[in-house]
Amino acid sequence: MITAVCYPEGSIRQIDPEQISEEIKDRDQLVWLDITAPTDGDLAMVQEEFSLHPLAMEDVRERHQRPKLEHYPDHAFIVAYTAERIELDIFIGPTWLITVREKEPLEDPSFMDAARTRFERIRPEHATVGFLLYVILDEVVDGYFSRNDEVEDELEELEDSIFSEEPVDERLVQHDLFDIRRRLITYRRLAMPTRDVLAALLRREVEWIDENAIIHLQDVFDHVLRAIDMVDNHRELMGNAVDAHLAIMSNRMNKVMKRMTSWGAILLGSTLIAGIYGMNFDHMPELKWQFGYVFALAIMLFITVAGYLWFRAKDWL
Numbered sequence: 001m002i003t004a005v006c007y008p009e010g011s012i013r014q015i016d017p018e019q020i021s022e023e024i025k026d027r028d029q030l031v032w033l034d035i036t037a038p039t040d041g042d043l044a045m046v047q048e049e050f051s052l053h054p055l056a057m058e059d060v061r062e063r064h065q066r067p068k069l070e071h072y073p074d075h076a077f078i079v080a081y082t083a084e085r086i087e088l089d090i091f092i093g094p095t096w097l098i099t100v101r102e103k104e105p106l107e108d109p110s111f112m113d114a115a116r117t118r119f120e121r122i123r124p125e126h127a128t129v130g131f132l133l134y135v136i137l138d139e140v141v142d143g144y145f146s147r148n149d150e151v152e153d154e155l156e157e158l159e160d161s162i163f164s165e166e167p168v169d170e171r172l173v174q175h176d177l178f179d180i181r182r183r184l185i186t187y188r189r190l191a192m193p194t195r196d197v198l199a200a201l202l203r204r205e206v207e208w209i210d211e212n213a214i215i216h217l218q219d220v221f222d223h224v225l226r227a228i229d230m231v232d233n234h235r236e237l238m239g240n241a242v243d244a245h246l247a248i249m250s251n252r253m254n255k256v257m258k259r260m261t262s263w264g265a266i267l268l269g270s271t272l273i274a275g276i277y278g279m280n281f282d283h284m285p286e287l288k289w290q291f292g293y294v295f296a297l298a299i300m301l302f303i304t305v306a307g308y309l310w311f312r313a314k315d316w317l
Helices: 017-023 040-050 054-062 111-122 129-162 170-202 211-276 292-313
Strands: 002-007 013-015 030-036 068-072 075-081 087-092 096-101
Touching: 002 017, 013 017, 017 030, 017 040, 030 040, 030 111, 030 129, 040 054, 040 096, 054 068, 054 075, 054 087, 068 170, 075 129, 075 170, 087 129, 096 129, 111 129, 129 170, 129 211, 170 211, 211 292
Parallel strands: 030 096
Antiparallel strands: 002 013, 002 030, 068 075, 075 087, 087 096
16 A cells, blocks of 8 residues: 655645656655555556665565665665564655555554654654654654563563462463563664664765754664663563572472472381381390380381471471
8 A cells, every 4th residue: 555645845735646756856845655565566666756776676575674774876775673573664865755564463553653643743844854754763763662661561570470479380481581582682683773774874874864854863863772771671680580580490499309308307217117117027125015016106206206396497397
């Protein structure tokens, strides 16, 4: 699906994609072309209308590119990713901008709709490519904060489960910990190259980015640095949670081993006495004793009670 919007000075106008050729000739207005789930025909049309470089179009068709910024004679090409790992391809020209993306999951609100609403609300009187790019990238980076907040809430819940005295499913806790670790690694892989892209934009490597947009992009650059710091902090907290979980599991296992060892030692004395008097030798003085049976049971009971009290005092039981 192709959505084409024209932003003449002080106004907004929806245009037919077939009229793009005429609209981009007017250098006093901004044209934004948003393509969702493009077909081969859509990409071929856009490539012909805007004279997009074949190598950039090859990246768009193959998808799954690393976040990057590439320069071509009459346009620039940016690859970025949302926190939901949706690839966003952006073409930047003198007075036009093209965004290409796959369709978002139905349960997730469209970040591009939010970017469009925000741009049309706060855009300056003379809308520029640089300011539109700022709004889009800012929405992308803001999504990193939302996902980081979700991870932080999940880590807090897991920490409560780990240190809880109530029994928990250890396999489920381990699964959740490693799922968070995998997501944090993914977020960092998305945010780090995005930082490099923003740094290149701030170095004015794209000539159509105006000074006002540079000032706003500095704020986005600061946000992505904060997002990376949050990911690193959460990775450290997650590592501490894993260590704490393993330590608690080891401590619980030690307690179980202590109990088993204690009861084994307690029963050893009674087992030894029963074993001795169960050998049935003919010449055992106690076998003919009237109180031998009661005496043996009394010794067993004494050893058991004494052993239990001793291990209880050592906090092994």
